[in-house]
Amino acid sequence: MGKINVVIAGPRGRMGREAVKLVQQTENYHLIAVVDHKYDGRLLSEVEGFFGLEIPIYSDIAKCFRETKADVLIDLTTPEHGMFHTKTALEYGVRPVVGTTGFSKENLLELNSICREKEIGCIIAPNFAIGAVLMMKFAQMAGKYFNDVEIIELHHDQKLDAPSGTAVKTAEMIADVRKVKKQGHPDEKEVITGARGAEYEGMHIHSVRLPGLIAHQQVMFGSEGQTLSIRHDSYNRQSFMSGVKLALDTVLKIDTLVYGLENILE
Numbered sequence: 001m002g003k004i005n006v007v008i009a010g011p012r013g014r015m016g017r018e019a020v021k022l023v024q025q026t027e028n029y030h031l032i033a034v035v036d037h038k039y040d041g042r043l044l045s046e047v048e049g050f051f052g053l054e055i056p057i058y059s060d061i062a063k064c065f066r067e068t069k070a071d072v073l074i075d076l077t078t079p080e081h082g083m084f085h086t087k088t089a090l091e092y093g094v095r096p097v098v099g100t101t102g103f104s105k106e107n108l109l110e111l112n113s114i115c116r117e118k119e120i121g122c123i124i125a126p127n128f129a130i131g132a133v134l135m136m137k138f139a140q141m142a143g144k145y146f147n148d149v150e151i152i153e154l155h156h157d158q159k160l161d162a163p164s165g166t167a168v169k170t171a172e173m174i175a176d177v178r179k180v181k182k183q184g185h186p187d188e189k190e191v192i193t194g195a196r197g198a199e200y201e202g203m204h205i206h207s208v209r210l211p212g213l214i215a216h217q218q219v220m221f222g223s224e225g226q227t228l229s230i231r232h233d234s235y236n237r238q239s240f241m242s243g244v245k246l247a248l249d250t251v252l253k254i255d256t257l258v259y260g261l262e263n264i265l266e
């Protein structure tokens, strides 16, 4: 197979910088352009930290796809822009690998129908860390036997969305197998609003934001006389890169939307 042409949206971000390194270091992949709302028309080499990378920067993603021969888009931006980037990529026949979180159910349904109609692959992965994917799978296994669960996700304080994409996906996966139950005392009242966290089908999700953290999640189950805790910690953003690589390799071979790396992990 020849080289795969990759475009990265959000290259200056915490994840984007790691993704640039990954694509640069992977033999089959060729970084042909980046999409950034700043530095339009400049070269990546002019931006701090990208010495020697003479790669064009586009602020207009459609123009980028018209002027380059992209095969894959990696999107690591914001919920606000990620959906627009993903739809535009599909419109131009470019396969998206999306790490950006905060997409709504409606967003996913819309992308799913575009992929079906165009018979084109797209991967949306709320978490690329293999350990986090396993944590979600283990939590789903436990959710079959425990109806009471609290999800506690902990992230750095620059994160825009809450709850995290991982927490939402975990709740969805557990909900698929768990008997619906409204947890806690039927008469419980929040003395301070938000004390019990967000609610998803009767489960509660708590979002912690602190400097010093990267990305962590604990899923706690309880039943008579016992608790079970399943925890994953990402200590750096390199932890996500093997999953990005897996998604890049896979998106070229599929013709539907895949939501969650657990669906392609062998």
Ligand SMILES: NC(=O)C1=CN([C@@H]2O[C@H](COP(=O)(O)OP(=O)(O)OC[C@H]3O[C@@H](n4cnc5c(N)ncnc54)[C@H](OP(=O)(O)O)[C@@H]3O)[C@@H](O)[C@H]2O)C=CC1
Residues within 6 Å of the ligand: 009, 010, 011, 012, 013, 014, 015, 016, 035, 036, 037, 038, 076, 077, 078, 079, 081, 098, 099, 100, 101, 102, 125, 126, 127, 128, 129, 161, 165, 240
């Ligand atoms: N799936 C996974 O495994 C992971 C997913 N994430 C998700 O990835 C996303 C990025 O996270 P992170 O790297 O920490 O965030 P950052 O804020 O560090 O990076 C986002 C980057 O996107 C840029 N940006 C904003 N708007 C646009 C636009 N319209 N076009 C192009 N670039 C734009 C920002 O520029 P500027 O700062 O100048 O606005 C910034 O450089 C988040 O949604 C996060 O939740 C994060 C980690 C793992």
Ligand SMILES: O=C(O)C1=N[C@H](C(=O)O)C[C@H](O)C1
Residues within 6 Å of the ligand: 101, 126, 127, 128, 155, 159, 160, 163, 164, 165, 166, 167, 214, 215, 216
């Ligand atoms: O913003 C982050 O940092 C992360 N976002 C993803 C999420 O919302 O779940 C994945 C990981 O937790 C890091």
